Amino acid sequence: MYQITDEDINWAEEILLPNGSSFDDQRRNVIKCLTSKDVIACPGSGKTTALLAKLLIFERKLPLDNNQGICVLTHTNVAIDEIKDKIGNRNSRLFNYPNNFSTIQSFVNRYLAIPAYQYFFKKDIQIIDDEFYKNEFSKEFAKILRRYRVPILKRAVHSPVHSLLRLENHERQLTLMWGNRPLKQVYSEKTETYKILSTLKKEILKRGILTFQEAFVLAQEYIKKFPEVKTLFSARFKYLFIDEMQDTSNDQQLVIQSLFDSDKVVTQFYGDRNQAIYEDNGSNDVDNFIQGEPLSLENSLRFSQSIANSIKTICVSPQNLQGNDSIRGIKPTIIKFNKDNIQRVLPTFGELIDRNGLAQEGNRTFKAVGRVTHNSDSEKIVIPSYYPYFKKREKSPFEKTKTFKDYISLLIELNSSSAKNYRDIFIKCFINFLRHLNIKNESRYFTEKSLIDYLNNNSQKGFNHIEKLMTEWTLKISSGLNIETDLKNFLCNEFLPHFKETVAKETLSNFFTINLETEEQEMVADFKKQKDYLYVLENGDNVPINIDTIHGVKGETHTATLYLETFSYAYEFDEGKIIDYLKGNHTKPKKRQGQMLKLAYVGMSRPSHLLCVAIREEALEGHEVDLVDLGWNIVDAQPFENKAEEKQVIVSQT
């Protein structure tokens, strides 16, 4: 039986907490708890920090008896990286066998979906990725005869066909679904449309292309076929910890339940119902997870009481939010803007950071976050409307990439949940490698398409083999492993021999050894400027304000956060949307409004010191007096001092 003592906790406190802070009794209870119990508590209450403390303490006790392991699962690679950074040692035993430290998706891909596909289809999976799937599906769908295609599209109405038509575990059977109903209930099996749609789906599946959700469905089939995997996993892991449990979908929940025996594996979920922002596959009922009475943490250690007061009604289930009295209270501020001065919102935020003396305060992290990154209607406000350079972030970051090391840094920095993004970098690396060696295809440099065609025609294994390798490397990267040697060996020993050219040894080794330091630095700087707006202080120092999506900052703590209003199906602060909640009124939200609220709550609960919200002036009309009475400060998106904006630099314009 393991035990965590107060001495252990005092030691972890030194490593994890800001100077002078300590874990109080509630947090100590959470850290000491080594039975199956959950921790459900408000934003910033220190859930992740308590889990980290527990893991750090465990690290010193490893290996566990009988060489059992600890399994830590979360939802994004960003979260995994953040935890790894805090733990400090990236080669820690915690990250190696028999322990597991990964996203739920990569855990299931690696241990269940990939072997399941091999077992059921007798070949290797090509890729598990929503974006890639969507592209392939659209290409195949476009080939359907118009007289069938158009009625299908009409029936799909609001949802894209690729997301309606999916494999699901319906009533415990693997079923081809159309939305919430089995396809055969929508189109009779005898109809041509049924045959077309089911063949299309089967063909894509046969090619080994799966969505993230389908990986879970396949995993369940595998567990059904081989129920003994539950015994194996339950013997391998003594503890299972899941952070941000509110974002666990039903499919994920089912797999977890069928994989870990609750009588054998001590399981703890950490989360907050109000912060469930990933609900792609229908509803997920967080309460299904909770094991009896959860442990609670009653106050937020992240933010001041004034922030707690302002956001406590902006959530789906109101929480009694208690702030941290030791944090200086600064009035939350609404930055009011119109179409003409929208690009002054960020400088105004910079000015507020400066005026409140925050440039050196807290963790000195400043972020502007919004929900929506693009809209086909250019009149609608999205994140790039505030900061046009943000758009470029979507563009391929490898334009300046020249050397092998550049690609390796890009892969490490990428931090994406989409395998397609990794695949794009690998393929660019192959193409650039050939370009560097001056190897051409009929006197033209290779493109992605010509490379795939060439390998399919000139090698026995074809490009599929490379797809498989890319999937393996991506899984390795997302588990924090280094693939530099794998990739180098592949390029020199497997890839190059497909091309009949003779290559000078020196030219070949140059690709791997040239260290274009200045160019690498430029590349990193370029990366940064796509993400950061720089506000320049009187003394010439910069305050970088990082621009991101709300999903991108989940779990983070900032000194100041600016929440940017954006448009998707509606503007967030229009009458009848979030404005009522901002005014302190709370009613049970409808589904889409609930989703909007959860995102707003996650975004607005990030700052320790200053919360700003950018809202259009027409949305604020008629509400200003009420908001000021409730403690909000309202300023126009304008410089506070004469021509102050001249001090400010939007990097994209320099």
Ligand SMILES: Nc1ncnc2c1ncn2[C@@H]1O[C@H](COP(=O)(O)OP(=O)(O)OP(=O)(O)O)[C@@H](O)[C@H]1O
């Ligand atoms: N005992 C403590 N004393 C002082 N500060 C703490 C303590 N525990 C956590 N913090 C700080 O409070 C902030 C929020 O902590 P943490 O991210 O662990 O909260 P959380 O409950 O996981 O938040 P969220 O629900 O938003 O993900 C961090 O900056 C962390 O360093």
